[in-house]
Amino acid sequence: xxxxxxxxxxxxxxxxxRLIPDLSLTASPPQIAxxxxxxxxxxxxxxxxxxxxxxxxxxxxxxWLPRLRSDVQSADDPLERxxxxxxxxxxxxxxxxxxFDLAQELSSxxxxxFGIFDYSExxxxxxxxxxxxxxxxxxxxxxFDTLLIETMDKPVTFVVRGGPVINDATAVDAxxxxxxxVAEVVDNGSIAPGTLLDDCSDxxxxxxxxxxxxxxxxxxxxxxxxxxxxxxxxxxxxxxxxIANDAGVxxxxxxxKLGGV
Amino acid sequence: xxxxxxxxxxxxxxxxxRLIPDLSLTASPPQIAxxxxxxxxxxxxxxxxxxxxxxxxxxxxxxWLPRLRSDVQSADDPLERxxxxxxxxxxxxxxxxxxFDLAQELSSxxxxxFGIFDYSExxxxxxxxxxxxxxxxxxxxxxFDTLLIETMDKPVTFVVRGGPVINDATAVDAxxxxxxxVAEVVDNGSIAPGTLLDDCSDxxxxxxxxxxxxxxxxxxxxxxxxxxxxxxxxxxxxxxxxIANDAGVxxxxxxxKLGGV
Numbered sequence: 001x002x003x004x005x006x007x008x009x010x011x012x013x014x015x016x017x018r019l020i021p022d023l024s025l026t027a028s029p030p031q032i033a034x035x036x037x038x039x040x041x042x043x044x045x046x047x048x049x050x051x052x053x054x055x056x057x058x059x060x061x062x063x064w065l066p067r068l069r070s071d072v073q074s075a076d077d078p079l080e081r082x083x084x085x086x087x088x089x090x091x092x093x094x095x096x097x098x099x100f101d102l103a104q105e106l107s108s109x110x111x112x113x114f115g116i117f118d119y120s121e122x123x124x125x126x127x128x129x130x131x132x133x134x135x136x137x138x139x140x141x142x143x144f145d146t147l148l149i150e151t152m153d154k155p156v157t158f159v160v161r162g163g164p165v166i167n168d169a170t171a172v173d174a175x176x177x178x179x180x181x182v183a184e185v186v187d188n189g190s191i192a193p194g195t196l197l198d199d200c201s202d203x204x205x206x207x208x209x210x211x212x213x214x215x216x217x218x219x220x221x222x223x224x225x226x227x228x229x230x231x232x233x234x235x236x237x238x239x240x241x242x243i244a245n246d247a248g249v250x251x252x253x254x255x256x257k258l259g260g261v
Numbered sequence: 262x263x264x265x266x267x268x269x270x271x272x273x274x275x276x277x278x279r280l281i282p283d284l285s286l287t288a289s290p291p292q293i294a295x296x297x298x299x300x301x302x303x304x305x306x307x308x309x310x311x312x313x314x315x316x317x318x319x320x321x322x323x324x325w326l327p328r329l330r331s332d333v334q335s336a337d338d339p340l341e342r343x344x345x346x347x348x349x350x351x352x353x354x355x356x357x358x359x360x361f362d363l364a365q366e367l368s369s370x371x372x373x374x375f376g377i378f379d380y381s382e383x384x385x386x387x388x389x390x391x392x393x394x395x396x397x398x399x400x401x402x403x404x405f406d407t408l409l410i411e412t413m414d415k416p417v418t419f420v421v422r423g424g425p426v427i428n429d430a431t432a433v434d435a436x437x438x439x440x441x442x443v444a445e446v447v448d449n450g451s452i453a454p455g456t457l458l459d460d461c462s463d464x465x466x467x468x469x470x471x472x473x474x475x476x477x478x479x480x481x482x483x484x485x486x487x488x489x490x491x492x493x494x495x496x497x498x499x500x501x502x503x504i505a506n507d508a509g510v511x512x513x514x515x516x517x518k519l520g521g522v
Contacts, residue, residue, distance in 0.1 A: 006286055007286075010286050013281060014281060014282035017278040017279070017280075017281035017282055018278070018279070018282060019278075020274060020275060020278035021275035021278055021279060025267055025268075025271050
């Protein structure tokens with residue numbers, strides 16, 4: 001995305017190829033992606049190749065917000081409806097696959113089947129919490145997180161990545177979409193496309209282990225935290241067979257799963 | 262195709278990855294495939310993983326032969342029609358892509374546009390030759406080569422690969438489809454999916470350089486011989502953008518091209 005020079009492409013290919021034998025089959029996708037992106041980043045220092053895509057995603061999502069907010073407010077169960085839109089927004093993803101239809105996803109969100117729907121656990125965990133730690137995923141998607149946070153009506157700390165990786169949301173995106181108006185925004189100190197606890201800042205880890213309630217959006221957070229050792233409410237759309245099989249759902253299903261332990 | 266064991270998959274992946282930095286961007290696809298297959302082959306010694314696919318291709322193609330032979334014999338220009346079926350048969354390919362429709366390809370072969378059609382050069386070169394050296398490509402496809410060879414009505418030496426690689430035709434396939442009834446069959450002494458002159462036997466090289474006329478089927482032979490340094494009549498279906506661009510035709514086009522010099 002940052003150069004047309006085949007010699008540079010070959011250099012990147014060679015470096016990544018040399019790395020592969022060091023990667024374990026048991027490494028999670030965010031661990032592998034983190035290792036690869038760390039290696040590629042010096043080829044384009046100070047460039048965020050996905051900045052433009054992230055800006056477009058934020059704008060597109062913001063254009064949907066008034067309609068969805070009014071739909072949530074008039075729904076029989078506003079929290080359930082807001083959860084659905086937050087998961088539908090998880091379709092915005094420039095990592096594993098590049099094609100998605102946000103309009104279609106949002107239109108069918110209200111009736112989309114849940115593969116797992118730990119709703120009562122979610123209501124209980126959020127209801128009993130003084131504050132919620134909410135781990136974000138992608139740019140654009142965070143607009144729909146804003147709507148869920150408004151609807152949850154709890155003090156929320158929203159966590160973004162510590163720097164640009166793929167189209168994952170950073171502090172810039174949180175500010176752009178106004179997420180800082182409904183939550184405290186912090187970053188996790190890591191530039192991995194997930195939450196690799198080994199790579200996160202002490203400040204984040206302190207919040208993570210002490211939080212009353214943790215909500216984690218997206219496959220990257222599920223892949224890196226599904227065995228973290230504390231209760232986490234995972235919200236994501238199952239976008240590939242590996243994750244769908246792991247969670248025991250079908251590809252395309254919405255998932256609200258209490259896990260992490 | 263020969264094991265479900267992820268540990269073996271990982272070993273193969275690691276070995277191929279280590280090889281990539283040594284591969285040049287100017288290496289041809291058959292050179293790269295040869296290096297990779299050479300490395301993978303020891304993981305499954307004495308196994309020809311494509312044997313079953315090749316048997317099926319041969320049987321399917323043989324089922325078409327009587328119909329196509331009668332169509333060729335009744336055509337206004339039998340040689341042109343036989344050329345078309347020989348190129349249509351080139352759609353049988355389990356290398357770069359796994360999906361094709363042989364029936365569809367053969368049905369439209371008579372009217373399929375040629376991107377390049379050096380037909381008078383072909384007629385002249387074959388007409389003036391005492392013998393023709395015909396470099397084959399894939400199993401199944403060689404049935405349609407048989408029909409072209411019958412129609413050319415010249416003594417032909419047909420060249421197969423020196424051993425199994427992907428679904429390329431070997432001496433076993435030539436015997437199975439009866440190609441040995443219409444041509445002398447020899448192998449090139451190499452197990453590359455193309456004709457890498459550096460890797461071929463002296464016996465083959467002697468025939469190659471001395472031949473009155475060389476016909477070469479398929480992309481693999483085009484990729485490895487397009488700059489061989491002697492006139493060659495290439496017959497293939499352009500199956501990917503790289504080859505189509507190189508030849509100056511559209512993907513899907515039939516090509517009869519005098520090249521090699």
